[in-house]
Each structure stands twice: as C-alpha cells, then as structure tokens.
Amino acid sequence: MTLILNKSDWDKMWQQTVTPELQKFGSDAFEEVLEMPQVAGQGYSGHIELSPGVSLGFADCEYHQDLTIEIPAHDHLIQINILLSGFLDCEGVHPRLDETRSYFSGSGVSPAVTEKHQSGGRLSFVNVEIAPQVLESFLDDRQRQLDNIKQLFKGEDWKVAFYPKVTAKMRSLAQELWHPPYHGAAKRLYLQAKVFELLALYVDLIADSQEPIRNLPRLKPDTIARIHHAKEILTAQIEHPPSLSALAQLVGVSDRTLQRGFQILFQTTVVGYLTQLRLDKAEKLLRQGDRKVAEVANLVGYGHLGHFSAAFKQRFGITPSQCLAGNKAVFGK
Template sequence: MNSQTHVGIGFSMPPELLATFFPTGDGEIPPQLRFLVKGNEWQTLLYPKTTTAIQRVAQQIVNCPYHGMTKRLYLQAKVLELMALQLAPFLAEQAGVQPSPRLKKTTIASIHHAKEILLSRLENPPSILELAQMVGVSDRTLLRGFRKLFDTTVLGYLTNKRMEQAQQWLQQGDDRTIKEVANLLGYTNPVHFAAAFKRQFGIAPSECMLGKKSVRR
C-alpha cells in the first residue's frame, strides 16, 4: 500500500512588515488591506479558495531548485506571488468587481464534456476550435467556461493532466523510458516534455523515475 505525504504552505507577518510592501508616505497599511489587522490581534487568518495557480506556486516553493542566496531570492519572490494570488479575491470583492455572467446549465454540461474529451485524448487532443465544435459551443465560450469552471485555460488543463499521467507512469517503475512517456502523451520532443514536467512538479522526469517525490495535490 503506497503512502502519500501531504505538504502544506503557510506564512504570517506582523502589520509593520506588511506595510513596507505598500509604501503610502505615512507608513500605514493601505485601506484595502486594513481588514488584515484587528487592533492588537494582527494574526488574521485567511483561507482563500485553492486554485490551480496557488497549487503551482506552492509546489514551486516546496521543490525550490536553488541554493544559498539564489534560493532566498527565489522564495521571497514566490511568497509575494502567493500573497498576490491569495489576496486577489478579497481585493476584488472590496473593489466591487462584478462577477462574470453565469454559465447556462447546458453550457456547463458542454464544458464538462469537453474536459472528458481531453482526458480521453491526452496524446492527440483536438484544437480549441475543433473541441468547441465537438461540444456545440463557440471557442470563446469554451475558453471562458474552462476559466470559470476549472480556473485554468484549456491548454493549462491539458498540460496539467498530461503531467499527472506522466508522473504516474514514471513512478510505476516499469520499462517505459522518458522518451516513450513523452511520445505516449503527444510530445515529439522529450526536451519540451521535460521542461513542462519540471514546471509543474519542480523536479525532472529522471528524478521522478529515481524515486524523488514531488508535491501531490
């Protein structure tokens, strides 16, 4: 029975440090972020929805490929990126950003159908225009629907699922080579496959084959 290790990412900071990221001239926290500070109790806890983008940054933090000063700079940048992604929905709500129009039930069903088609054709997916025609929506509706329902693009979703499948095959320890795995998933160039794999998991396919673990969702 295989055991899975789940890794979480969290960070906290006092209000005076938070204020340094947004210089206003008076040294105070901008009004949009003052909801984070409640009197003497500065530890306001936020639990925003975990999106694909947040998961990707968390994976990059845990699997940081650098060392020394470069690692410190890399992690600082990634923490700022994570802050931006987590605060975005709260700031958008305060700014009164109107939500995009709701999708019709028939459109939602079509988008899910498109997702199933992609999952069944990871090695040879249809183009966006072809996929839209197959499920009976416009390409614009298809793109908007994927963003709304799955918080990613059609290509982002396809790449994500390809890499998850690649990780499973590489960790099975059978006779498949990295080139064969790449070909099975539609990559004619193993270099492009390796680059996409490392972007998602923070390690190279060869390291995955050797048993090095990447972050699992």
C-alpha cells in the same frame, strides 16, 4: 523558477509542516498555527474558530521564490480581508489588494482564481469568515431589502465583492485582532467582539454605498454542462486531442466561450488543462519504472523531449529522470 500549485496541494504542504510550539507565537490551545512550507518561504498562518459560523485567520509570510496558487471555483462564506503589509494579485478576478484596499465579499460561489506571490515579498493579513446565516440573524426586514445587503447572500449564484478603502478604524481593528491583550477564554471573547465590530463597520459602509459592485462572471447551467463535457473529451483523448475549434464544435459552444468556461470552472486554459493531464499521466507511467523517459514523453503526446522535461519539472519540482529513479515530487502531487 515559479512554483505553480493547485489549492489542494498547497493546503497539503501546510498540513505536512511541523506544528510549531504555540508559545513561540503567543498562541492559545484553541488556535491552529502552522509554519509555512520551507519550499515556498518562511512564516506562519493561524486559524481560530471563535463560535459556530465565525472564524478568524491570520498570516505572516515571506516568499523565497515566485509562487502561483490555482484555486478552483468553490462555495464561499462572507469574508473580510485586510492586509497589514504586502499585496495580493488575483489575475483579473479582483483588483490588487494592498494596505490601502481591503476585501469584503458576500456569500455564494467564488469563481476560479489565480493568486500570485513574488519572491522577497512579505504578506501579513487578518481574514474573517462568517456564515451567511450568522449575519442574516442580525438583520431586520428593512435591512434585508437594501440592494447592497441583498448582494451578500447569493446562495448558489456567483458571489459579489466590494473593495473598500482601508480606513484608520479598519486598520486599528485589524491590528487589535492581530495582537489581542488577553489569553484563554478572555482572548476568545475579545476576538469575537472585535470581529463583529469589524463586520458592523463593513455592513454599515456598504449599506448606502453608491460604489459599483464587482459582479463575477456567469455561465448558464447548459454552458457549464458543455464545458464539463469538453473536459471529459480531453481526458478520454489525451494522446490525440481535438484542436480548440474542433473541441468547441463537438460540445456546441464558441472558442471564446470554451476558453472562458475553462478559466472560470477549472482556473486554467484548455491547453493548460491538457498539459496537466499529460504530465499527471507521465508521472504515473514513470513511477511504474518499466519505460524510458523518451517513451513516456511520446506516449503522452510530447514530441520534444526538452519541452517535456521542462514542463514536468515545473509541475513536480523534479526531472522525469529523477521521477523514474524513485524520487518524490517536491510539489504538484
């Protein structure tokens, strides 16, 4: 079975795990290290704030079952990600990332994306995030006018991304970030120096690059407002929602634009969003304990009890009957 989680739930699961002893990972007091939630697999991730606007992340995880993480649209810093093992699929928004292809993204707004991880797969990586003003402080007027450099600073527009081939130097720097030879203040200084060396490598690489930039999907402000209106209509009419075509007509967009808008803004389809609404309402009704499972299924628009039970278990990790009995959700809440 595939675990399907939104980003908020996934982050909460990490925060609820027992923090390991730092000595176990050779970590220092200024590092945040968390063990992977056991429901998904084993491993750990870490995060270090090196200086204002500069952070380093790292992870080494092995997945015990298929995992899908739905990440909504969000503000995005400048980011470098290099995989040391495994691969990462992001369902059409990005090409597959692996040990041969890295990720270098500018700042701006990131569209919604779905990450997919396979059971038995191991993923290890280093991740660097830098506030745009930090990089901008190093650029002179000429550099700021270079086309590819300007693409790193998109403000409230959709961000752009590059996918450079991983060179021996990139991999070497990633490994040095993973295994620094120092501890304490010396370690922090060393890591920051290596982060800026890595950033310099990428900035120099793209400054004169002729490779096409990966432009992310755009929606006009008016279209965004219409998509949000469609979401409000579904929320208000959860028991008897309009059809896809009727909903599109109500908000004044085409069926295709409506579907595309939901994918970009909410990382799901129209039907997927409606299903989520129904299941969340069902979970609340079952927690009240005064209705039978079949009655709740009918109240949220499910005519087939088996379909309702299967969808409920996929979202929450327990059956409707277990929820009615007071069992806590494994995930999804």
